[in-house]
Amino acid sequence: AGLAAARHQVLADAGWDVERRGLPGAPAVRVFAGAERHATIDRSLRLLGLGTDALHPVSTGPQGAIDPDALAAALRDAGPGPTIVCLQAGNVNTGACDDLRRACDLVHRHGGWAHVDGAFGLWAAASPATRHLVDGLETADSWACDGHKWLNLPYDTAFAFCARPDVHAAAMSYAAAYLVGSGGAPAGADLTAESSRRARGFAVWAGLRELGRDGVAALVERCCALARRFADGLSAAGFEVVNDVVLNQVLVGFGDDARTDRVVAAVQTDGTCWAGGTTWRGRRLMRISVSNATTTEADVDRSVAAIARLAHGIGGELVH
Structure with missing residues (x-):
């Protein structure tokens, strides 16, 4: 439009x-x-x-x-x-x-x-x-x-x-x-x-009415803070965070492309959390996007621990 x-x-x-x-x-x-x-x-x-x-x-x-x-x-x-x-x-x-x-x-x-x-x-x-x-x-x-990302409104x-x-x-x-x-x-x-x-405007009105101005701001701030927590935790575990975490996106490398893809697949199969893969600047990376309104610091810590456990269990060099 x-x-x-x-x-x-x-x-x-x-x-x-x-x-x-x-x-x-x-x-x-x-x-x-x-x-x-x-x-x-x-x-x-x-x-x-x-x-x-x-x-x-x-x-x-x-x-x-x-x-x-x-x-x-x-x-x-x-x-x-x-x-x-x-x-x-x-x-x-x-x-x-x-x-x-x-x-x-x-x-x-x-x-x-x-x-x-x-x-x-x-x-x-x-x-x-x-x-x-x-x-x-x-x-x-x-x-x-x-609206279906940060506001957690219906998908379309x-x-x-x-x-x-x-x-x-x-x-x-x-x-x-x-x-x-x-x-x-x-x-x-x-x-x-x-x-x-469909009348998606009603769902938008209801979501914004529930959250209010302060609620939307708090949701954005919390997701950004949780993304930084992801980045800090994975960096401390020895993995490479390749982007400046300015919003809610985190890109992580686990060595070469094949190893990174294996880690992403293992995380998706494990079920503790879900993260997808992406290609950025010619590299395969894990893409973590924090937008769920119910995600907590404990969820992030548990996810970091699961990612680290799975990555360390996969052979290959960690350092790119």
Whole structure:
């Protein structure tokens, strides 16, 4: 939804009505995103007819956040034209956040649309302890965010926020004579591609009503603290934590790739806790994401002990 709104606006700025005329013959839209973007960016570009050839990857820093200098150079070299930039609040592997304030300023100076993928990292804004990580978020044109991670809401709960409601509705709405209220003020079905979507707004309202502002902040802070506890415990046990733990993501190596995969498989079979594997910067790693509202310090300690027990029982070198 965010990128559909972006497509509408950047082409309208170029004098092209994409909803009426489609993409054939339209000015080329350039999309810039970090090299470590989430895969849904690529899928969205395919579904919107822009295609992945429109994508220009921008290099990232040591923790996976987009390099602002590289973004500035890419925008400068591209010159004028319809431009969308996809930024990230919470790298899916490391939790790193882009410098949103500087990046959004760059995008807007080049007349582009700044979209922020904040699947889980957007919630950092709820806590005074982590709010600085998403400074400048409010200057973006659109955000995407999930509720099924940190808020522990039903799985298909997600949000699209657009700073320009008229653009959002123009990109997504539809009308039919038999639909009550159709063609009037935009309603829920005018803002999403899912006309038959369940009333997820009720579950969101109930969750936020239960937690309150302080409850959401406490949930974010506790998960971040537990992630650091995971990192400290596994480091003390002799394993390699490869990322700066800034949110709730922890990446751990157990030696070579094959050994790490064997440890991940052993942990999943053991059943004390569950952690998946990932590939980051060419290495296979265990990815620990702390988001369960009921996880405790005792759970973390028990999990660290189980991971250590299983890893030490697998042959091979621990040191990468």
